[in-house]
Amino acid sequence: MNARQSFIGQRIERREDARFLTGNGQYTDDITLAHQTYAYFLRSPYAHAKIKSIQIAAAKQAAGVVAVFTGADFREVGGVPCGWLITSVDGTPMKEPKHPVLCDDKVLFVGDAVALVVAETLEQARAAAGLIEVDYEELPAVVDVDRAKGAAAVVHDIAPDNVCYEWALGDKAAVDAVFAQAPHVTTLQFKNNRLIPNAIEPRAANASYNPSDESYTLYVTSQNPHVHRLLMCAFVLGIPEHKLRVVAPDVGGGFGSKIFLYIEETALVWASKRVKRPIKWTCERGESFQTDAHGRDHSTRAELATDLDGKFLAMRVHTEANLGAYLSTFASSVPTILYATLLAGQYTTPKIYCAVTGVFTNTTPVDAYRGAGRPEATYVVERLVETAARELKIDQAEIRRRNFITSFPYATPVALTYDTGNYEAHMAAAIELADVKGFGARKLASEAKGLKRGIGYSAYIEACGLAPSNIAGALGARAGLYEAGEVRVHPTGKVTVFTGSHSHGQGHETTFAQVVAARLGIPLEDVDIQHGDTGKVLFGMGTYGSRSLSVGGTAIIKAVDKVIAKGKKIAAHLMEASDTDIEFDNGVFKVAGTDKSVPFASIALTAYVPHNYPLDKLEPGLNENAFYDPTNFTFPAGTYICEVEVDPQTGATRVDRFTACDDFGNIVNPMIVEGQVHGGIAQGIGQALLEHAVYDSQSGQLLSGSYMDYAMPRADDLPEFRIGTVSGTPCTHNPLGVKGCGEAGAIGSPPAVINAICDAIGVSDLPMPATPHVVWSAIQQAH
Amino acid sequence: MTTTLSLRVNQEAITRDVEPETLLVTFLRETLRLTGTHVGCDTAQCGACTVHINGRAVKSCNVLAVQVAGAEITTIEGLTQPDGTMHPMQAAFRQCHGLQCGFCTPGMVMSSIDLVQHHPHGSDREIREHLEGNFCRCTGYQNIVKAVAAGAVAMGV
Numbered sequence: 004m005n006a007r008q009s010f011i012g013q014r015i016e017r018r019e020d021a022r023f024l025t026g027n028g029q030y031t032d033d034i035t036l037a038h039q040t041y042a043y044f045l046r047s048p049y050a051h052a053k054i055k056s057i058q059i060a061a062a063k064q065a066a067g068v069v070a071v072f073t074g075a076d077f078r079e080v081g082g083v084p085c086g087w088l089i090t091s092v093d094g095t096p097m098k099e100p101k102h103p104v105l106c107d108d109k110v111l112f113v114g115d116a117v118a119l120v121v122a123e124t125l126e127q128a129r130a131a132a133g134l135i136e137v138d139y140e141e142l143p144a145v146v147d148v149d150r151a152k153g154a155a156a157v158v159h160d161i162a163p164d165n166v167c168y169e170w171a172l173g174d175k176a177a178v179d180a181v182f183a184q185a186p187h188v189t190t191l192q193f194k195n196n197r198l199i200p201n202a203i204e205p206r207a208a209n210a211s212y213n214p215s216d217e218s219y220t221l222y223v224t225s226q227n228p229h230v231h232r233l234l235m236c237a238f239v240l241g242i243p244e245h246k247l248r249v250v251a252p253d254v255g256g257g258f259g260s261k262i263f264l265y266i267e268e269t270a271l272v273w274a275s276k277r278v279k280r281p282i283k284w285t286c287e288r289g290e291s292f293q294t295d296a297h298g299r300d301h302s303t304r305a306e307l308a309t310d311l312d313g314k315f316l317a318m319r320v321h322t323e324a325n326l327g328a329y330l331s332t333f334a335s336s337v338p339t340i341l342y343a344t345l346l347a348g349q350y351t352t353p354k355i356y357c358a359v360t361g362v363f364t365n366t367t368p369v370d371a372y373r374g375a376g377r378p379e380a381t382y383v384v385e386r387l388v389e390t391a392a393r394e395l396k397i398d399q400a401e402i403r404r405r406n407f408i409t410s411f412p413y414a415t416p417v418a419l420t421y422d423t424g425n426y427e428a429h430m431a432a433a434i435e436l437a438d439v440k441g442f443g444a445r446k447l448a449s450e451a452k453g454l455k456r457g458i459g460y461s462a463y464i465e466a467c468g469l470a471p472s473n474i475a476g477a478l479g480a481r482a483g484l485y486e487a488g489e490v491r492v493h494p495t496g497k498v499t500v501f502t503g504s505h506s507h508g509q510g511h512e513t514t515f516a517q518v519v520a521a522r523l524g525i526p527l528e529d530v531d532i533q534h535g536d537t538g539k540v541l542f543g544m545g546t547y548g549s550r551s552l553s554v555g556g557t558a559i560i561k562a563v564d565k566v567i568a569k570g571k572k573i574a575a576h577l578m579e580a581s582d583t584d585i586e587f588d589n590g591v592f593k594v595a596g597t598d599k600s601v602p603f604a605s606i607a608l609t610a611y612v613p614h615n616y617p618l619d620k621l622e623p624g625l626n627e628n629a630f631y632d633p634t635n636f637t638f639p640a641g642t643y644i645c646e647v648e649v650d651p652q653t654g655a656t657r658v659d660r661f662t663a664c665d666d667f668g669n670i671v672n673p674m675i676v677e678g679q680v681h682g683g684i685a686q687g688i689g690q691a692l693l694e695h696a697v698y699d700s701q702s703g704q705l706l707s708g709s710y711m712d713y714a715m716p717r718a719d720d721l722p723e724f725r726i727g728t729v730s731g732t733p734c735t736h737n738p739l740g741v742k743g744c745g746e747a748g749a750i751g752s753p754p755a756v757i758n759a760i761c762d763a764i765g766v767s768d769l770p771m772p773a774t775p776h777v778v779w780s781a782i783q784q785a786h
Numbered sequence: 787m788t789t790t791l792s793l794r795v796n797q798e799a800i801t802r803d804v805e806p807e808t809l810l811v812t813f814l815r816e817t818l819r820l821t822g823t824h825v826g827c828d829t830a831q832c833g834a835c836t837v838h839i840n841g842r843a844v845k846s847c848n849v850l851a852v853q854v855a856g857a858e859i860t861t862i863e864g865l866t867q868p869d870g871t872m873h874p875m876q877a878a879f880r881q882c883h884g885l886q887c888g889f890c891t892p893g894m895v896m897s898s899i900d901l902v903q904h905h906p907h908g909s910d911r912e913i914r915e916h917l918e919g920n921f922c923r924c925t926g927y928q929n930i931v932k933a934v935a936a937g938a939v940a941m942g943v
Binding site: 016017019020021022023024025026027028029030032033035201202203204205253254255256258285287288289507508509510674675677678681682683684685686709710711715716717718719721723724748 | 815819820821822823824825826827828829831832834861862863865866872876879880881883885886887888889890891892895910911913914915917918920921922923924925926927928929930931
């Protein structure tokens with residue numbers, strides 16, 4: 004290993020922290036444009052209603068008002084599109100109702116936007132919105148995922164039974180046949196609780212139109228500005244794509260919720276041309292609760308057939324998935340493609356069948372939230388496995404061991420091929436780190452205090468870096484799933500890298516620089532990473548699904564390798580050698596077997612000052628692009644062990660220990676990876692114990708619509724996590740050998756927590772979130 | 787109708803005309819363009835807007851600007867020395883990877899400084915309890931707790 008390669012695997016402090024820590028971060032709401040106006044959206048107070056009329060005359064006359072727009076103004080533009088076509092079992096395409104920018108004739112959830120007021124100040128816009136008179140005819144609403152199919156309340160006329168699709172994966176007849184003969188069947192019926200992402204930065208946008216070249220600029224809280232641009236231009240507004248620049252500056256957390264094209268930024272771009280001034284909108288937190296796409300909300304019946312030794316024979320899963328009132332950008336794929344395909348987990352279960360009914364309800368659209376389908380799948384698998392272990396009186400580690408996949412590549416019965424893994428290794432590491440041996444003594448100590456202690460496992464797998472594009476396309480994806488990168492070497496040998504990935508907390512400016520500096524053998528400070536601006540970056544699919552390093556990083560590496568290849572030709576010319584005799588090592592081009600060498604910076608200068616240069620064979624300059632379309636997903640996996648203490652008097656649960664051992668393949672910056680795991684686990688424990696988006700089942704009002712009603716994990720709700728380092732199995736199909744770490748914690752942790760509480764209080768199941776009331780009630784019922 | 791407000795912000799004397807209903811956070815962000823102080827909620831729960839008023843951490847979304855007439859306000863921008871040297875608590879957050887997206891960070895740092903100044907030598911559990919007025923959605927708080935402890939040592943409290 005040479006000196007520069009040592010950047011890989013180092014805990015290098017983040018360069019972006021300098022601006023974030025000093026107040027110099029530049030988030031969308033920090034941007035103020037000259038002559039800027041302010042937007043306020045008037046939203047429906049009803050979950051389901053007809054709009055009989057809207058009177059805007061008084062609002063238009065109000066002080067400071069620049070313009071008022073309603074659904075009527077948007078009849079000529081398209082609806083906000085969905086990016087994945089799911090086909091039902093009967094061969095019909097999913098029902099795809101139009102998602103209008105502003106509601107015209109009906110409102111479909113509390114928070115649906117009916118008018119946009121643009122004014123000189125935010126206060127004036129808000130005050131004028133109060134003067135708009137909307138005459139609603141309230142209609143019956145349906146919000147519960149279990150009651151949607153065939154409900155009297157019909158959300159969309161084109162789906163009279165409220166069913167968007169009925170989709171399935173696997174051989175139903177073969178699975179049913181195994182269940183009919185199975186020596187043992189474990190059955191669970193549960194909900195995967197609805198969550199609200201709650202990035203601490205609310206969504207925001209600032210749109211402007213420049214009449215001199217008929218172009219638009221949109222600053223927006225986005226995880227994927229090119230996708231925002233493409234969807235908005237091609238499917239909604241009809242703006243030429245090259246006339247819209249989308250900038251996602253510093254973004255204060257996403258967790259999926261900032262992937263999607265929302266109506267607010269779309270309306271702002273359209274309106275900016277009408278008012279001929281910039282328009283700024285920043286979501287209030289109450290609006291965030293109502294309008295940021297929610298996550299999860301499944302109702303599932305899950306069965307696992309085993310033999311009496313705990314060998315898994317088949318799995319059968321039926322899920323109803325709440326899609327909300329409209330199809331958000333990737334909503335349709337989350338409970339199908341990203342869910343059923345993960346039901347093999349880490350196990351050799353030979354036959355799996357999963358049927359999913361996606362339903363419309365009068366609730367906020369539901370889409371990808373940290374993990375997106377994979378937490379729901381992991382919850383199914385790991386709750387079933389642990390319950391089966393208890394029913395069969397087999398140790399929870401042993402039952403997993405008996406079913407682990409041990410040889411790779413491994414084709415699962417649910418359409419994935421795992422390239423590599425070593426599940427026994429991280430389970431053994433987790434058992435050691437969690438001190439499972441000492442559990443019995445700790446349980447006795449808890450009992451002496453009148454408390455009940457339990458332990459729960461979860462051995463998750465996830466699929467990151469959704470790929471390849473042609474397979475995804477065959478499965479209904481309406482987008483490519485590659486990533487783009489550009490490596491621009493400047494004449495002095497300094498390097499600017501442009502990546503289509505977007506960092507909203509992940510630290511790409513540091514890790515990507517580590518990768519490039521290591522590959523080029525140049526100082527870390529000579530590499531700058533640029534992202535989040537369609538005006539700078541050639542293209543990009545953005546950041547979600549833990550794809551940035553494995554897909555975006557690989558695109559950069561491919562571009563770096565093109566730079567090196569061209570550099571070798573320049574070096575060969577300078578040193579009068581054959582191209583094939585040039586070696587590149589640690590920032591220096593050398594002629595093999597000689598002491599002749601040229602440093603990287605000299606090659607860069609020669610490329611831009613081509614006086615002694617093979618102009619007949621090579622173009623000047625040193626600037627390369629690459630696109631990378633992965634050949635497969637990556638498959639991070641790990642074992643999580645949770646230990647809880649429950650107070651039977653109150654039902655209060657305290658997570659006493661939480662241990663995570665993950666296999667992420669190769670790791671570029673362990674400090675950042677551990678931070679990702681910490682955050683994911685906090686969100687997973689949040690789901691298991693605290694967080695729940697609750698609607699009133701009659702009125703459809705969001706009852707958990709503020710931080711006083713929705714229990715966000717606070718510092719004192721969480722223990723110190725024990726994070727184990729496992730010698731990973733590098734991914735076999737990307738040059739970095741990396742897998743992805745952003746979602747693992749949120750995927751693996753909820754079943755570990757619930758398994759632990761079930762163990763502590765001796766019940767077979769508990770709903771999430773396992774609040775003190777839930778746990779206390781379960782204890783009472785058990786006795 | 788505006789009123790004239792005089793106060794000190796980051797050791798600088800400031801006099802501005804403000805509407806009486808202007809929140810301190812709005813005054814800082816919009817009038818003074820000190821955008822390091824963030825707004826993450828509308829119910830004084832998230833703590834992203836925390837600043838120091840006369841040395842104590844306060845959520846600036848919950849204070850009218852006119853209420854702090856004559857006060858000494860310190861925002862995240864006021865912690866760094868003129869030569870760019872970070873406050874020890876800022877440096878500790880960086881060293882301990884106590885931030886990811888950075889949005890809650892200014893408020894978290896301001897709360898943490900108040901915390902260790904008034905409750906030095908707190909245990910990890912006590913630090914967690916004292917930070918319950920500040921949300922972070924990225925870090926799981928683990929490295930924030932480490933940063934607060936390290937920052938306290940570096941501040942010599």
